[in-house]
Every structure is written in C-alpha cells, then in structure tokens.
Amino acid sequence: MSQILVHYFDPDFDHMHLTPKESVSGKVDHYNLDYVQNVVAGQVLAELVPADAPLRPGVISPRPWAGQPLPVGPNTAVNPKNAGQIIATVNGYVFYHEGVITVKKLLNVRRDVDFHTGNIVFVSDICVHGAIRTGFSVQGRNILVKKNVEGARVEALGSFTAENGIKGGKMARISAKGDIKIPFIENATLIADGDILIDGSCMHTDVWVQKNLVVKGRLQGGTIHANRIVYIQDQLGGGISTMTSIEMGYDPAQMFNLRAADEGIAKLKALIESLEKKCGKHAELKAECEPKLEISRTRLVTLQKRRQALWEQMTSESDLRTCRIIVPGQIRPGVEISIGGVYCVINDFMENVCITCQDNEIVFDSPAMVKK
Amino acid sequence: MDSLNPIQQGTTLLIQFKGEVTLNTAPDLRTKIESFVERERIEHLVADMQEVTFIDSSGVGMLVALKTKMASKSKSLFILNPSAQVRSTLGLVHLSNFFQILEGDEGILDILPE
Numbered sequence: 001m002s003q004i005l006v007h008y009f010d011p012d013f014d015h016m017h018l019t020p021k022e023s024v025s026g027k028v029d030h031y032n033l034d035y036v037q038n039v040v041a042g043q044v045l046a047e048l049v050p051a052d053a054p055l056r057p058g059v060i061s062p063r064p065w066a067g068q069p070l071p072v073g074p075n076t077a078v079n080p081k082n083a084g085q086i087i088a089t090v091n092g093y094v095f096y097h098e099g100v101i102t103v104k105k106l107l108n109v110r111r112d113v114d115f116h117t118g119n120i121v122f123v124s125d126i127c128v129h130g131a132i133r134t135g136f137s138v139q140g141r142n143i144l145v146k147k148n149v150e151g152a153r154v155e156a157l158g159s160f161t162a163e164n165g166i167k168g169g170k171m172a173r174i175s176a177k178g179d180i181k182i183p184f185i186e187n188a189t190l191i192a193d194g195d196i197l198i199d200g201s202c203m204h205t206d207v208w209v210q211k212n213l214v215v216k217g218r219l220q221g222g223t224i225h226a227n228r229i230v231y232i233q234d235q236l237g238g239g240i241s242t243m244t245s246i247e248m249g250y251d252p253a254q255m256f257n258l259r260a261a262d263e264g265i266a267k268l269k270a271l272i273e274s275l276e277k278k279c280g281k282h283a284e285l286k287a288e289c290e291p292k293l294e295i296s297r298t299r300l301v302t303l304q305k306r307r308q309a310l311w312e313q314m315t316s317e318s319d320l321r322t323c324r325i326i327v328p329g330q331i332r333p334g335v336e337i338s339i340g341g342v343y344c345v346i347n348d349f350m351e352n353v354c355i356t357c358q359d360n361e362i363v364f365d366s367p368a369m370v371k372k
Numbered sequence: 373m374d375s376l377n378p379i380q381q382g383t384t385l386l387i388q389f390k391g392e393v394t395l396n397t398a399p400d401l402r403t404k405i406e407s408f409v410e411r412e413r414i415e416h417l418v419a420d421m422q423e424v425t426f427i428d429s430s431g432v433g434m435l436v437a438l439k440t441k442m443a444s445k446s447k448s449l450f451i452l453n454p455s456a457q458v459r460s461t462l463g464l465v466h467l468s469n470f471f472q473i474l475e476g477d478e479g480i481l482d483i484l485p486e
Binding site for chain 1 (some may be wrong): 374379381382395396398399400401402407410411413416420428429430432436437439440441443444445446467469470
C-alpha cells in the first residue's frame with residue numbers, strides 16, 4: 001500500500017527569504033514574518049499515512065513516500081507509541097536540514113532583529129548576534145544580545161544579557177524572570193525577578209528589581225523599585241535638575257501591577273466621563289453609547305476591586321529590614337529615598353554611606369560597608 | 373470553531389476548550405482560531421482550559437503557535453483557569469511561565485485592557 005508523509009510544520013520554510021503577508025483586511029504586517037516554527041518536546045512533526053486515507057485538517061505539504069527510512073534528524077525521534085510518526089524530543093525550532101527533520105534548541109539570529117526578521121517569539125534560548133532595533137520585540141527563555149538594544153521590547157523567561165548595553169530612547173522595556181546583566185542602560189524600563197548587574201551607568205531608567213541591584217558606575221535619573229540591596233559603586237544622583245528616586249519596602253512586582261491598575265482605572269474613568277457626556281447630548285448617541293458605558297462601569301468596578309486586593313496584599317507583606325542602599329562612592333543632592341512609609345530627600349553631598357530604615361526612621365551609616 | 377463556544381467581547385475573544393486537545397484536533401483548531409482572530413481583529417485571545425481533560429504535546433504546540441502568532445503582532449494570549457492536567461503537561465515541557473495564566477471567574481476578562 002502506498003503511503004504519504006504529512007507534515008505538521010512547513011517543510012519548505014526558509015528563514016532567509018521571509019516575506020510579509022497580507023492580512024484579510026489588506027494590511028501588510030512587516031513586524032510578523034514568522035521567523036521560527038516553534039515546537040515542543042513530544043509534539044508530532046510528521047507522520048506516514050496511507051495515500052488514500054482522508055487527511056486531517058491543517059496538515060501541510062503531503063509528500064509521496066517510497067519506503068525509505070523516516071527523515072529523523074537531530075532532536076527528533078520515531079514516536080515509541082506509533083512507528084509512523086516523528087516527534088520532537090526537545091523544545092526548539094523545526095526545519096529540514098540535509099533531508100532530515102531537525103529541531104534546534106538554541107536560536108541564533110545572525111543579524112539585527114529588524115524588518116528582515118520581524119518580532120521573534122521562541123520557546124527556548126535565543127542569541128541575537130546583532131542589535132534589536134526600535135519597535136521590535138523578542139521573547140524567549142534565556143536571551144543574549146551581542147550588540148545594543150534600542151527602543152525594543154524584550155521578555156526573557158530566564159536571564160537576559162546585552163553585551164553592548166541598552167539605549168532605550170524612552171521606549172525600551174526589558175523584563176526577565178531571572179537575572180539581567182548589562183554594561184549600561186539609558187532611557188528604558190528594566191524589570192527583573194532576579195538580580196540586576198549593571199557594569200557601567202544606569203541613566204534615566206525605571207528599574208523594578210525583585211532581588212538585588214548592583215550598579216558599578218553611576219545611577220542617575222529614573223526611579224528604582226527594589227526590596228533588598230541596592231549597591232551603587234560610583235555615584236548616586238546627579239544634581240537637583242535630575243530626579244533620582246529609590247523606593248523600597250514594597251514588593252516591586254506588586255508595585256508594578258498596582259501602577260498598571262492605577263493607569264487602567266484612570267483610562268476607564270476618562271472613557272466613562274466622555275461616554276456620559278455623549279449620552280447627555282443626543283438620544284441617538286445615548287442608544288449607541290449606553291452599552292459601552294455599562295461595560296466600562298463594570299470593568300471599572302472589577303479593576304478597583306483588584307487594585308484594592310493588590311494594595312492589601314502589598315501592605316501586609318512589606319518587610320523593611322531587608323532594604324539597604326549601599327553607596328561607597330558619592331551621593332549628590334536631590335536624591336529621594338523612601339523605605340516603606342518613611343521618606344527623605346538628600347540635600348547635601350554624601351560619601352561612603354549605607355542607608356537603612358530603623359525604628360521608622362531613615363538612618364545613614366558610614367562607612368558603607370564594614371569589614372569583619 | 374462553534375464547538376469552542378467563542379465569545380467576543382470588544383477586541384477580546386474567549387474560546388472554551390473542552391475534552392481532549394490532541395493531534396487529532398489541534399491542527400484544525402489552530403487554523404480556525406488564527407483565521408477568526410485575524411478576521412475579527414482580536415487583541416486578546418483567552419483560552420479557557422478549565423474543562424480540558426487531556427492535552428498532549430501537539431495540543432501544547434498549538435497553544436505555542438497561537439501565542440507566537442499573537443505576540444508577534446503585539447497581541448496577547450491568556451490561558452484561563454487551566455485544569456490540573458493542562459498545568460501538569462505545561463510543566464512537563466517547561467512552558468509553565470511561557471503563557472500568561474489568568475485565574476478567576478467570568479469577571480476576570482474585565483481587567484484586560486481594551
């Protein structure tokens with residue numbers, strides 16, 4: 001009986017010749033070029049079926065099969081439960097290489113992430129050998145970027161490293177479930193569930209760090225949300241005209257969610273106000289806007305409840321004893337410090353200090369670190 | 373698609389998966405959902421997986437493909453109330469934190485941005 005090999009991925013996929021596709025609305029999306037074909041461990045990639053059997057909907061490129069061995073390549077295997085199926089053995093991307101189906105765990109992007117690649121979402125580790133250009137996004141497990149990151153969005157489910165730093169142009173947002181290591185950063189938002197290590201300067205950047213923040217150079221501008229140790233080696237702050245603030249004592253992740261909820265509430269209130277105005281103007285407008293108004297009011301109530309729950313959780317979990325700001329270098333005037341409910345503005349030059357919260361007061365100790 | 377009971381609320385689409393999500397159903401579901409999302413200009417796709425009794429790697433592969441498609445277009449995919457079996461399979465393939473998981477009742481959709 002003759003057989004055919006059906007694929008559950010595109011066997012003719014060629015990442016070197018990607019072209020933007022036209023959507024049903026006629027728009028062409030240059031940011032979505034399907035750069036990789038993700039697969040997960042155990043997923044069926046291809047299978048042999050009788051040539052006269054009805055094909056499952058969604059299968060791609062059936063090919064005649066003349067009885068040769070199945071094209072099982074690296075990180076793929078014959079399904080132990082079905083000898084006619086090829087499965088992936090790891091999470092990665094799938095393609096045909098030298099006539100066999102291959103899955104690779106590490107995605108090497110040997111160029112910039114730009115209009116030639118589109119946005120990239122990958123289930124495993126990514127190494128970008130070029131830069132990530134403004135407006136593009138990359139999501140993966142551990143992410144390494146060899147050149148700089150511009151105003152891009154990066155989401156690492158593991159750690160993130162950028163060997164050439166981040167020039168965010170007030171648009172970059174870098175988040176990692178693990179640690180972040182970068183040589184410098186400016187005009188960006190940095191979010192980490194682990195530690196953040198910045199070898200050089202951290203300029204005009206909002207940082208949300210769950211564990212410790214280490215800046216070996218200067219920290220100037222922006223707001224730091226941290227809950228453990230903030231270590232600034234050279235200089236904290238940079239004159240009264242540059243606002244630098246450090247907020248500690250609350251879970252940074254929850255603070256982030258709280259801020260998002262606040263922004264959502266503000267937007268909804270503005271929307272409700274404008275809809276109410278429209279409803280008051282004309283009967284036809286009222287008929288059109290009232291259902292939207294009803295939905296928006298319901299959403300506002302839900303969001304306010306969620307905000308309240310977040311706030312209650314946050315205040316009950318805060319622990320001020322773990323908060324410490326260590327600055328062996330200099331602190332310039334104008335830096336705002338808040339630890340829990342205690343707040344102070346530094347009005348003088350300081351050097352070699354450790355800032356903590358004791359008995360509901362902000363305490364400055366010197367030297368910054370005591371050798372034991 | 374009808375079997376998924378799609379509920380559209382503005383730019384959010386809620387689809388309810390039930391029973392088994394396996395190789396037998398996943399490729400077809402993926403095609404149908406992708407075309408619906410594109411046609412209706414959906415911004416948030418919410419996959420309700422509370423009543424999924426079994427999902428295999430091909431089913432997870434379909435979710436990964438949908439998430440990839442949505443995220444590439446700066447849109448989002450959420451998994452709503454995944455059943456214990458779904459959670460277990462996502463854990464087995466190390467993709468527990470690849471997806472944004474929502475927990476809660478119907479009102480949970482209200483917190484999604486427009």
